[in-house]
Amino acid sequence: MLSLRLLRAGRAAMLGRAGSRACFSGDSEPRGRVHLTVKPVRSLADELLSIRVAGLSPREPVTLRAQVLTEQDILFESAGQFVADEQGCLDTDRSPSVGGKYRGVVPMGLLWSLAPASIEEPYQRLNKLHLIDSPLYVDVRVYHGHSGSDTLPGPPLATQRIERWYSIPGIxxxxxxxxxxxxxxxxxxxxxxxxxxxxxxxxxxxxxxxxxxxxxxxxxxxxxxxxxxxxxxxxxxxxxxxxxxxxxxxxxxxxxxxxxxxxxxxxxxxxxxxxxxxxxxxxxxxxxxxxxxxxxxxxxxxxxxxxxxxxxxxxxxxxxxxxxxxxxxxxxxxxxxxxxxxxxxxxxxxxxxxxxxxxxxxxxxxxxxxxxxxxxxxxxxxxxxxxxxxxxxxxxxxxxxxxxxxxxxxxxxxxxxxxxxxxxxxxxxxxxxxxxxxxxxxxxxx
CATH class of the missing domain: 3.40.50.1820 (Alpha/Beta hydrolase fold, catalytic domain)
Known part of the structure; x- marks a missing residue:
């Protein structure tokens, strides 16, 4: 039990999640020329997303990762490995994942493949307890190279947080x-x-x-x-x-x-x-x-x-x-x-x-x-x-x-x-x- 707590503490420090149970903190701004765009930034949890990256080098290998920290402090994550096109861009509506948690052209693959991180108990449902007053925060990051799910990928080239809501205003x-x-x-x-x-x-x-x-x-x-x-x-x-x-x-x-x-x-x-x-x-x-x-x-x-x-x-x-x-x-x-x-x-x-x-x-x-x-x-x-x-x-x-x-x-x-x-x-x-x-x-x- 002590070793598990130490693992959680180490992961928490790495993610900068101290002082926040509902979301991550401490992310850097998109670095240099690389731009990650996830739209819409605020959406209902059953809506589709558009995920695009621009400013990469032609044919640059990158890894897209999504992470969610639940209100119960359970970390869910997913990853897809991509190769930028000749213009240094990728669009999950058209670009296939060549590895990671899924393969092929799967626009919503990062959300579909979210699963408890390796330090968590497996097979858990991604639960949102407070459905009205707060969203589920999803952090999407892009990293250089093809990194595995258990590999520290280094600093992100760009990151964006999105909000997934289960209720519209006024519910x-x-x-x-x-x-x-x-x-x-x-x-x-x-x-x-x-x-x-x-x-x-x-x-x-x-x-x-x-x-x-x-x-x-x-x-x-x-x-x-x-x-x-x-x-x-x-x-x-x-x-x-x-x-x-x-x-x-x-x-x-x-x-x-x-x-x-x-x-x-x-x-x-x-x-x-x-x-x-x-x-x-x-x-x-x-x-x-x-x-x-x-x-x-x-x-x-x-x-x-x-x-x-x-x-x-x-x-x-x-x-x-x-x-x-x-x-x-x-x-x-x-x-x-x-x-x-x-x-x-x-x-x-x-x-x-x-x-x-x-x-x-x-x-x-x-x-x-x-x-x-x-x-x-x-x-x-x-x-x-x-x-x-x-x-x-x-x-x-x-x-x-x-x-x-x-x-x-x-x-x-x-x-x-x-x-x-x-x-x-x-x-x-x-x-x-x-x-x-x-x-x-x-x-x-x-």
Whole structure:
């Protein structure tokens, strides 16, 4: 533990980060003839960037680096290696990275490949805690030569700090504690009314609100709804009552800033099968986005009035430990067709459903589950569904520019679990799906 603290202290001194938790300090001004331009300097976290360097020597090898220091003092970094053109310029929209954390022409590669630095615990999510009052600071630097991620690159030729915001000015945030409900609601500026959406994540638990805040910045009243592991909610997934989610739907539907009559829900992983249950049993839910979900109720029982849907279980004998030490649990979830009582009767849903899946999902086979759900809908004469299926994408499909995560540390096992996906294909899926998700919600809520 002492050696880790010493490493952190040394890295902090090198970066000039003393006295600031949210950003770096002590950077030099661009040196001499080299100019680095990142535009826009202030942007929403789901917006694209333009990164250009001018004033280099013809064919000069350089390394572009991005670094983020989170509010938890966790350092994330990325690097791409480039060669300037004959005019001494490079533009990430056209110039390929020839090494580093990614290769090829990937305009947003520096953000897509951000990962915990080597001194940090691996597999962490890049979290922004304070979504309204401060941005995520990203420092972009250009260095001479092709340096590795663990190599001290020397002084930067130029540097620029940019701000990535999760909220536009005027977003209103309310911490929700009403009845049994807990969570955060984000309201766009203006008179409204706006379409209302409930946002659910998976089995990590707690309150995860960055997507809801971005949705509010895009014109939705968004309720980030935790359902376990937060404040006085149940500690673990030991069974859920759909009445809790119904209470959230009714609260949002009656909110004066929400345009009715119906509301939407967006759910990821375990949150996706909850989103399917909500649109099946709660008629006030008229649009459901299910990201990397299952067509059955998973993990624990779901109760609603006098109904009970068993939770689809796991067979840990099918778990594989990879050579890297990462757990592959992709074949552990029981097949819904073997445990039909767990399948959600989607044919009862009158609203519209958007399935978003990655074809390289290694938590479970979400593409297969979406196809099974669609077969069931078709069998009952339903056409109230759409499918976005992405080759090379893994499990955690999040808003664009969210860094790719190959694995995460599982809450139960305490060990890294494979999420799947190929980095660039996964991030392209995030880029493509985000606008389509918003378009789907608007088309059925407005």
């Amino acid at each position: 209103r945030h309310i911490r929700l504690r009403e009845g049994s409900l807990r969570g955060s609601i984000y309201i766009p500026p203006g008179d409204g009314p706006f379409p209302g959406v409930i946002d659910l994540f998976g089995d990590d638990g707690g309150l995860i609100a960055f997507r809801a805040c971005l949705l509010a910045s895009r014109g939705f009243v968004a309720l980030a709804l935790p359902y376990f592991g937060f404040e006085d909610l149940q500690v673990a997934m030991t069974g859920f009552n759909l009445e809790y989610f119904e209470e959230a739907v009714n609260y949002l539907q009656k909110h004066p800033k929400v345009k009715g009559p119906g509301v939407g829900v967006i759910g990821s992983s375990k949150g996706a099968d909850l989103a399917l249950s909500m649109i099946t049993f709660l008629p006030q839910v008229v649009a459901s986005v299910c990201i990397s979900g299952c067509n059955a109720n998973t993990a624990c029982e779901l109760h609603y009035k006098d109904m009970l849907i068993p939770g689809l279980g796991y067979n840990l004998n099918h778990m594989v430990v990879l050579d890297s030490g990462i757990l592959d649990i992709s074949n552990t979830l029981d097949n819904p067709n073997t445990y039909k009582d767990s399948i959600i009767p989607l044919e009862q849903a009158e609203g519209h459903i958007l399935f978003v899946v990655g074809e390289d999902d290694k938590i479970w086979n979400s593409k297969y589950f979406a196809e099974e759900a669609i077969k069931r809908l078709q069998k009952h004469g339903k056409d109230n569904y759409e499918l976005l299926s992405y080759p090379g994408a893994g499990h955690c499909i999040e808003p664009p520019c969210s860094p790719f995560r190959y694995a995460k540390v599982d809450r139960l096992f305490g060990l890294p679990v494979l999420l799947g996906g190929k980095a660039m294909k996964h991030c392209q899926a995030q880029q493509d799906s985000w606008q389509k998700i918003q378009d789907f919600l608007r088309s059925h809520l407005c």
